[in-house]
Amino acid sequence: MNALYIFLGMVGPWQWIIIGLAILLLFGGKKLPELMKGLGGGIKEFKKASKEDEKDEKNKKKEDKK
Numbered sequence: 001m002n003a004l005y006i007f008l009g010m011v012g013p014w015q016w017i018i019i020g021l022a023i024l025l026l027f028g029g030k031k032l033p034e035l036m037k038g039l040g041g042g043i044k045e046f047k048k049a050s051k052e053d054e055k056d057e058k059n060k061k062k063e064d065k066k
Contacts, residue, residue: 003061027035 024032
């Protein structure tokens, strides 16, 4: 994860603007909300799966201690 934070820190505000404009040009204004909705849903599912895995690990550790 540290490499991701380093990369995101290296990208300045102008680079983010250029990336945003490139995405807008590639997909168009009508498709952009649809893409963001899909991205948000994917992130939500990822977080849900991560939480379930953490709960499973905690339950497994509790069972191992018994």
